[in-house]
Amino acid sequence: MRTVLFYRDFRLFRGGHLKTWDYFNHVLASPDFAPRIAFSEKTRWNATNPWMNAREYVVDWHRFRHPDAFFIGGASWPMVDAHPDAGPDIPVLNIMQHVRHADAEIKRYAFLGRKAIRICVSAEVARAVTETGLVNGPVVVIPNGTDVEIVPAGAGPDRQVDLLIVAMKQPDLGRILAERLARDGRRIELLAERMQRTAFLARLRAARAALFLPNETEGFYLPALEAMAVGALVICPDVVGNRSFCLPGQNAFRPRYAVEELVRETESALALPPAAACQLLEHGRRTAAAHDLQGERRAFLDLLHNVDQLW
Missing domain, CATH: 3.40.50.2000 (Glycogen Phosphorylase B;)
Structure with missing residues (x-):
């Protein structure tokens, strides 16, 4: 079984954390891959943290050895550099959740030239980063999915x-x-x-x-x-x-x-x-x-099964 090592700096619940939680669970649902996750020292552990009841998967970033892939957000590249096993043979999955990644005035822009498999949550994000001409590595669009149950017409609570x-x-x-x-x-x-x-x-x-x-x-x-x-x-x-x-x-x-x-x-x-x-x-x-979460899961697990070819 191959391991995907995630990293987050959780201080306040945001949509980006929710989507990373979804991807963490996609890996957890696979019989071929296992997720592990490390957090920053300033991470808050409270009821808003999705991993509060999944602490058995939490590891120390520097001590967890020989991951098969890294999964990071756009600002976490320094953590990849600091990992003892980082190198050209370990794929980096870089989720891109904002068009600002293509903004030359923000810090994340400088990382576009780093080799990665970039997972963009919309075609608009993919277009923005691709048009910079700086992207190193494949750009894959997996539109965001949701697990919210669809309420049929005429059903659900009164609209108060x-x-x-x-x-x-x-x-x-x-x-x-x-x-x-x-x-x-x-x-x-x-x-x-x-x-x-x-x-x-x-x-x-x-x-x-x-x-x-x-x-x-x-x-x-x-x-x-x-x-x-x-x-x-x-x-x-x-x-x-x-x-x-x-x-x-x-x-x-x-x-x-x-x-x-x-x-x-x-x-x-x-x-x-x-x-x-x-x-x-x-x-x-x-x-x-x-845009259901199962469709997002299928797309991501298909990517994982082809990660070596993409890398």
Whole structure:
């Protein structure tokens, strides 16, 4: 059995940690590969850490010898260099979860010339890094998958909230939009602080529509896909990485990231006739079903079985 050694610096729960947890479990599900993971000294061990109840797989980075592959994020290249077994014979799987990897002003850009098998969570990320002309090694697109159960039409809890504003990354803008969109009788809930994922998904399930306020650029933006799965109308601005699955007029509203456009598109979503809303929601469910976690697992395990040829 071959071992894949992961590395994370977990201080606050973020989407990047969740996706690495998914990939860790993909390896765990394989009969041919075994995962191990090391953490930084500053890692926080609490209920938000997905590996809290998987401590038997945690190892010391420097003392765990002879891994068959490294699995790292874009900022963890110094850890590869520090490993006693690092060298040209051990493949490096580098997950790339943001279009910012192609930004020459950030530290991760300098690592694009390092040889790696780069796993991009969207075609937009792959395009961004490839267009730099610096990438050394194959670039593989595995679109993000979700394990959120798809809620059939007419099923699930009562929609107690008309509009959920997801503003953990943009709380000030969220407050502005909550005021702009307030109407008599309209039930609006603003999420401006981070919360555990189970609580967040429960809020999504209770919402008729969700207005997302991500960073101005993202590599994918999984919460919008999760909202499609649970049957909430999605209003999510164009943040580059969501262009492949947030499709205006088909399964979502995708305005330009500007206050007036966000207000206008959200009002349009809330005013949709029932038949049009049902059609948009059904297309959203189909999009979520096409991005299931099992599909992501199959693609990644196929890559692992061909890692020597790719390397």
